[in-house]
Amino acid sequence: MAYPADYQYTKQHEWVSVKGDTAIFGITDYAQHELGDVVFAELPKPGAKITAGKSFGTVESVKAVSEIYAPVSGEVLEANAELQATPEKINSDPHGSAWLIKVRLSDPAELKTLMDAKAYEAFIAEAGKEASA
């Protein structure tokens, strides 16, 4: 699966898509692949404040539960309600319809710390090499 060129990425395998002062967060295809069959996503409610680098929710698969970390700080505007009924969309469409939350950014300067698609692809290629070494 291609990593959208207009998204930005974290080393913890989250993505951010920014429009003006709002952003959409999700987890990457690499992350969903590592997790396997997703059964549940626990997401914050609108109004919740989230902090860059801190956990804002969890994604649970049959095998394991994993924290999701905020790429940047802000206030939650909306959580993706569709994922309650169809969490498996995180496996099938992680970069699109299975976005997790919409956030109003409180410090857009934090975006500079994130990777672009090219850098992220290089990062996971390196991770893959380590795993098979």
Add this chain to the structure above:
Amino acid sequence: MGSVNSPAITVLRKTPLNALHRGLGAKMVNFGGWDMPVEYPASGGLVAEHKAVRASVGVFDVSHMGDIRIRTGNTPGGALSAVQHISMNDASKLAIGQAQYSAMLYPEGTFVDDVIVHRLGPDDFLLVINAGTREKDIHWVRENTKNADCVVEDLSDSYTQLAIQGPRAEDVLRRLTDADLPSVRNYWFTHGTVCQLADTLMARTGYTGEDGFEIYVPSDRVTSERVWNAVLDAGREFGMIPCGLGARNTLRLEAKMALYEHEISDRIDVWEAGLDRYCKIEKPEFIGRDSLLKKKARDVTRTLVGLEMVERGVARDGYCCCNEAGETVGVITSGSPSPTLGKNIALAYLPPSMAAVGTAVYVEIRGQKARAQVVSTPFYKRPRKQSANRSDAPLASN
């Protein structure tokens, strides 16, 4: 996303099929020091693998399991007396060609490991043991059979072990062997030619709660890969797919089969684990018997129960269990979403007073208490085979 699997810090051991798994795009994990496939995303992943085994058939590489052969030296009965001394079930009851679930115990009545004991001959036994406890087990067997006239051989690296599991397992294996498989009953085994390999051990055993066979073939890579591929080819028409340790775990959990360091360990005894029916306390002697006899007179303080989540959340291994009052009363040993039941299930050690079906239990999931209830186990029991003779079925009364 937080890391799911901790990075490997030691050199991992590999089964002869390691390269093949990687070629299939399997996701690999460190399981007890072994680099093992946890799931095969290309053929659908964990849930698809689980469902294939329940509905039809799947194949697992379980070559990481260990194998110990115990044969008699010069004195007839030497091997039998050795096996009787180190295992809790009664191996003297085994016919040649029969196997039994058993365990090796510490003097305290706690678990060295659980094992399947196969009787190959009057004085010839094969013990199949867990991967993570291989060295410990082999050392334990050698140390504790010194007084018996027997020869202990570690054959763990001699076999590639494949588990063909599911209601169509017999149909698949029948295409690869001349052996009379329908006559091999559950927990019995036979020898025959499989994929041109003479005298291959085929046991009707498994760790999935389904019908199935475990076959033991020479561990060289060429043979191992040839047999694996032949099994998959033979299974194609039944929708057979390769299955990883992830599905193996959810399958065995639904069937309430114990996993070492989870439901059984060196800190849990036989009575607590509820494995009484495999422990023949009437046997005159075996390691652990004296302690178990003394403990039997007292009541256990914890017992293994099945839980089903009522509120949202998955109870995972190690999570705390509380009672209504919020007091910690026990711990989860294994927990997962159940692909067959569509519910979140778990096994837990709880006080016997809380073991009754329907009892409310609260599981602490990341700081929140989620309600669960005690349910009867196993969570899943395979349907009995339809009798060929329909007159065996009870008649409807109206």
